[in-house]
Amino acid sequence: MNHLDLLTFARGSALNWALIIFVAGTVLRLFEIFGLSRKPDLARPRIDSPGSGWRTMFTRSIPPQGMLKRDPVTYIGGYAFHLGLFLAIFFFAPHIEFFRSISGLSWRALPSALVDASVVAAIVSLIVLLAHRLNNPVKRMLSTFGDYLAWTVTFLPLLTGYMAYHHLFVEYTLMLALHIFSVELLLVLLPFTKLFHTFSVFVSRWYNGDFFGRKGVAS
Amino acid sequence: MSATLAKGINAFKEVIDTPIASYFSSCVHCGLCAEACLFYNETGEEKYTPIHKLEPLRRVWKQEYTLLGKLGKMLGLSRPVTDEELTEWEPLVYDSCTMCGRCSMVCPVGNDITYMIRKMREGMSASGHAPEDMKSATTRAINIGSPMGIKWPAVQAQIKHVQAETNIEVPVDKMGADYLVLMSSMEIINFPEYLSAISRIFKQAGVSWTLAPDAFEATNSGIQIGSSDLAREIVSRIVVAAERLKVKCVISPECGHAFTAIRWEGPNLMGKPFCFEVKHILEVLDELHAAGKLKTKGKDKRPLTYHDPCQIARRGGVVEQPRRLLGEVAEDFREMPDAGVMNWCCGGGGGVSANSRAEPLRLEAFKVKKRQIETTGAHTLITACANCRIVMEEGMEHYHMKVEVLGLTELLAEYLVEGE
Numbered sequence: 001m002n003h004l005d006l007l008t009f010a011r012g013s014a015l016n017w018a019l020i021i022f023v024a025g026t027v028l029r030l031f032e033i034f035g036l037s038r039k040p041d042l043a044r045p046r047i048d049s050p051g052s053g054w055r056t057m058f059t060r061s062i063p064p065q066g067m068l069k070r071d072p073v074t075y076i077g078g079y080a081f082h083l084g085l086f087l088a089i090f091f092f093a094p095h096i097e098f099f100r101s102i103s104g105l106s107w108r109a110l111p112s113a114l115v116d117a118s119v120v121a122a123i124v125s126l127i128v129l130l131a132h133r134l135n136n137p138v139k140r141m142l143s144t145f146g147d148y149l150a151w152t153v154t155f156l157p158l159l160t161g162y163m164a165y166h167h168l169f170v171e172y173t174l175m176l177a178l179h180i181f182s183v184e185l186l187l188v189l190l191p192f193t194k195l196f197h198t199f200s201v202f203v204s205r206w207y208n209g210d211f212f213g214r215k216g217v218a219s
Numbered sequence: 220m221s222a223t224l225a226k227g228i229n230a231f232k233e234v235i236d237t238p239i240a241s242y243f244s245s246c247v248h249c250g251l252c253a254e255a256c257l258f259y260n261e262t263g264e265e266k267y268t269p270i271h272k273l274e275p276l277r278r279v280w281k282q283e284y285t286l287l288g289k290l291g292k293m294l295g296l297s298r299p300v301t302d303e304e305l306t307e308w309e310p311l312v313y314d315s316c317t318m319c320g321r322c323s324m325v326c327p328v329g330n331d332i333t334y335m336i337r338k339m340r341e342g343m344s345a346s347g348h349a350p351e352d353m354k355s356a357t358t359r360a361i362n363i364g365s366p367m368g369i370k371w372p373a374v375q376a377q378i379k380h381v382q383a384e385t386n387i388e389v390p391v392d393k394m395g396a397d398y399l400v401l402m403s404s405m406e407i408i409n410f411p412e413y414l415s416a417i418s419r420i421f422k423q424a425g426v427s428w429t430l431a432p433d434a435f436e437a438t439n440s441g442i443q444i445g446s447s448d449l450a451r452e453i454v455s456r457i458v459v460a461a462e463r464l465k466v467k468c469v470i471s472p473e474c475g476h477a478f479t480a481i482r483w484e485g486p487n488l489m490g491k492p493f494c495f496e497v498k499h500i501l502e503v504l505d506e507l508h509a510a511g512k513l514k515t516k517g518k519d520k521r522p523l524t525y526h527d528p529c530q531i532a533r534r535g536g537v538v539e540q541p542r543r544l545l546g547e548v549a550e551d552f553r554e555m556p557d558a559g560v561m562n563w564c565c566g567g568g569g570g571v572s573a574n575s576r577a578e579p580l581r582l583e584a585f586k587v588k589k590r591q592i593e594t595t596g597a598h599t600l601i602t603a604c605a606n607c608r609i610v611m612e613e614g615m616e617h618y619h620m621k622v623e624v625l626g627l628t629e630l631l632a633e634y635l636v637e638g639e
Contacts, residue, residue: 039236042487043486078249143248197245209329215536
């Protein structure tokens with residue numbers, strides 16, 4: 001199999017299978033969560049606070065007072081990584097072209113240099129966050145194989161994408177195939193690792209906001 | 220697996236619901252919850268990281284309610300939860316968590332860790348892994364009527380004392396009263412000022428109220444130990460009395476966890492919404508104040524600071540009321556750093572103060588409260604929870620601090636305009 005065949009495979013059936021597992025896994029995990037259900041809260045809410053859960057989905061991204069100072073590495077690293085990854089996934093011209101090919105939707109890309117910078121920021125942040133995880137006693141204690149696996153499969157698409165874009169070390173066609181494979185690995189593992197917080201974070205934040213909102217406390 | 224362990228694991232399985240599944244699914248092991256926890260902050264020991272305290276519950280969730288976890292269990296790849304492990308976790312779940320809710324406020328993925336600790340205690344107590352002191356407190360609450368073993372005659376004695384002191388009749392079993400007043404054991408034993416203050420304030424405001432011999436105790440050890448059956452039994456006494464006397468509202472005393480027990484857990488334990496309201500005493504006083512029925516004269520000249528009890532502020536939504544009330548009687552009111560919904564716990568909530576084994580840790584954790592108080596420079600500390608009050612008094616004695624602690628209701632009564 002030459003490099004072009006490999007790329008064709010990566011873009012073809014490998015991608016299809018990865019997407020199928022990703023979608024099916026996500027649906028399964030959501031069923032696992034919502035299938036458990038919960039009892040309605042019979043205590044009269046303090047105030048009619050519609051939207052408290054929905055608001056918390058977004059407001060929880062802001063560190064509570066005093067917390068940024070307590071662990072700046074986690075907060076700043078976390079912001080830089082998430083923002084960098086988001087821009088790279090959704091605003092890099094070739095990625096938008098990919099989304100258009102499968103959904104018909106397209107939007108304006110950011111200049112490649114800006115995306116490039118955001119990828120560098122995400123890569124650097126991930127490395128810093130990994131070092132922090134290994135150094136900080138609390139994080140080290142909490143960390144399992146799953147945490148390092150999640151880190152690796154998130155890091156690889158960024159690294160291979162960066163190398164492909166800059167034509168570094170490996171022949172471009174092969175590098176592109178490796179980049180796509182790494183994304184597929186990420187897609188396959190996302191529903192079954194902590195990376196599932198991509199989706200479940202909106203559920204957990206909603207409940208938190210709703211519970212506190214009923215008690216009259218903005219969370 | 221022993222029968223009690225099986226009971227505990229079953230209780231774990233029963234309490235896991237959609238919120239808990241979403242919380243465990245979302246946790247990214249960032250460890251920020253540790254930064255919010257007074258026990259971690261004051262000891263620096265990573266085992267006090269809030270989410271870590273839930274590890275056995277997490278594994279039961281994974282092994283029972285996720286496909287991968289079930290596969291792992293079938294193939295013998297996962298580690299089952301054992302009695303030894305729960306024994307090891309007992310101090311983490313009970314001694315080093317006051318269910319203060321600070322971690323739930325900071326978790327970036329929104330995990331309400333406190334909610335999970337409350338649920339996890341159901342399995343811990345079902346499997347026999349609750350602290351002995353809390354077991355006996357709960358037994359006393361069920362058999363005698365109060366966790367500290369107080370019976371109605373003790374309250375009667377206090378009523379007599381208050382009546383002699385104030386010349387005001389304390390109403391008992393008054394049908395159709397607007398308010399049913401509850402107390403905490405701590406108030407009955409240590410702080411009789413509360414009943415006296417209530418009598419005087421309500422007399423002046425023209426409030427119709429009553430005590431009930433079958434429902435004077437507001438605290439609920441069943442909730443702290445994590446036994447919903449016992450908690451229901453305890454809360455049902457209040458519900459029965461409130462319905463019998465046809466009161467419009469039940470007043471939770473100056474006690475944090477009692478408020479959570481009646482206000483938020485009560486209807487859920489009973490399986491039906493209440494036909495009466497439940498308010499914390501500070502809410503009632505604030506309403507009386509707003510209606511012009513609570514008149515005070517003069518102001519306290521001492522520098523005062525206020526400790527927000529966790530279950531009243533962060534987990535109860537009563538934050539502005541004490542400040543408005545203090546504004547009436549305090550000339551030099553000083554906020555502590557982190558006051559309000561991010562206040563630090565006294566260290567004794569959630570049953571910790573009832574658990575003698577936890578005392579050294581509780582005193583260690585008190586250091587954050589000590590710093591908060593010292594920053595204000597005040598030597599008079601006001602609060603609205605008798606349990607916080609006794610815990611802080613003990614803490615301050617331990618650290619040789621010269622700070623007086625007062626209940627807010629009692630402080631207001633001192634400046635009350637009477638006899639108009």
